[in-house]
Amino acid sequence: MIAKNREIPQRILMNEVLLERLPPIHTLWEIIKTDLAKRQAGYRGELQLDYHLKFISQDKNMMILHDLRLEIDGRYFQIDSLVLTPYVVILLEVKHIAGIYTLDSRFDQAIRKFEGKEEAFSHPVTQVERQKKQLLRWLTKMKIPSIPITTLVVMTNRSTILNTFSPLEKYNNVIRVENVEERILSLLTSYRKEHLSFKQVRKVSALLVRKHEPLIVLPVEIYGISREEIKTGVRCPECRHLPMLRKYGHWQCPKCGGKSKDAHESALLDYSLLLGHKITNRQVRKFLHLESRKTALKILQSMNLPSTGTTNNITYSITHHTDPQNAHQSNSSNAKPIC
Ligand SMILES: [Zn+2]
Known part of the structure; x- marks a missing residue:
């Protein structure tokens, strides 16, 4: 069963909003657009994997967690998907790459040839093995009883042509997404010894969900874009006009x-993606182009946002869903009417 859903990456949401709130003549506009397209393709690949895990997702004897970011010794590592069972932990890394993808273990690299261009990437097997070591350290630190971890690199682009530099190179854990369920089921037949009870599996799963720390970045940190460069105002949901x-x-x-x-x-959600999730009444007025402190207060109260501070110095926290099922739901269902 699914213990943690995949969320729309915050960088995708941030880039989308940034493109709408920066003038197209901005020097970084094209760079952000290209970055967005790459990330969207990667995310589509991850959704492809989720689709192909549909059958085993119903299986109550395994816990599936998507999109984890965990900390070990002050450093973070990310896992695209994890399948927890009492017998083995399966770590999956998704690669959504178009063109000819050649694995070269001699130089520990992967080369992608696409539209006449060649590009080098980290070797996906080395990458997934590194994640395995990090996960092992993490589980040990959390005092989880020892359990084997195995890895899979899942190629999610149908058009990828997989290749190796030498015919002697064999990568049994690099598979195409169509075969992922079959491979997982076959792995389960080769790990027969029970290392954890199912109750323990559930506990590990809950611990992973609790320890997941999503990466939150702001445009100023990534692109050096300052607050003044970002267009303020409420966007029209019909024609996207601002303000x-x-x-x-x-x-x-x-x-x-x-x-x-x-x-x-949605304007305040944009604010949280571009300028941070803490906001004061004054900042709300400036961002939404409101003159009245009272109207801004009513808006904030209607959204039931958690707040800290005293009467004249209240800071509100804007929360948003990145779960695809909830992403575009407005908070209006529990909102009080605004005058
Ligand atoms: Zn309009």
């Missing part, structure tokens, strides 16, 4: 005439 105007308790688009009661919610 909408606040009139008689709702938002009105000066371009298409569209109206919205809660377009400020």
Whole structure:
């Protein structure tokens, strides 16, 4: 069963919002767009894997966790997917690469040939083996009884042509996504000794979920984009125009005439992705183009955001879902009406 769903990477959400809130003439606009396209392709690959794990996802005897970021000795490591069973832990690394992908163990690299260009990457097997060592250290540190860990590199792009530099090179753990379930089931037949009870498996799974620390980055850290460069205002949900105007308790688009009661919610989510998840009433007014402190307060209260501080110095925390099933749900269902 699925113990942790895959979430839309924060970098994807950040880049998407950034493209809408930077002028297209910005020097970094094309770079951000290219980075976004690469990350979206990688994420699509991961979703492909999830699709092909559908059958075993129903199996109550294994726990599947997607998209983990864990800390060991002050450093973080990431795992695309993990299958926990009482017999073995299977660590999966997803590669979504188009073109001819050649594995070269002699130089410990992978070379991708695509549209006439050659590009070198880290060897995926070395990469996944490194993750295995990190996970092993993590499990030991958490005092989890010893259990074998095995790895799979899953190629999710249908068009990838897999190749090796020498015919002698064999990579049994590099597989195509269509074969992933079959391979997992076959691995389970070769690990017969029970190392953990299923109760312990559930506990390890819960611990992994608890210890997962999503990577949160801001444009200033990645691209050096300052607060002043980011366009403020509420975006029109119909035509994406920026900014909408606040009139008689709702938002009105000066371009298409569209109206919205809660377009400020997605604007505040943009704020959290671009400028941080803490916001004050003053910052809300500046970002949403509001003059009234009272209106800003009503908006914040209507969203039921957790807050800290005293009356004149309250900071609110903007939370958002990156779970694909919840990502585009607005908070309006539990919102109080705004005047
Ligand atoms: Zn509009």
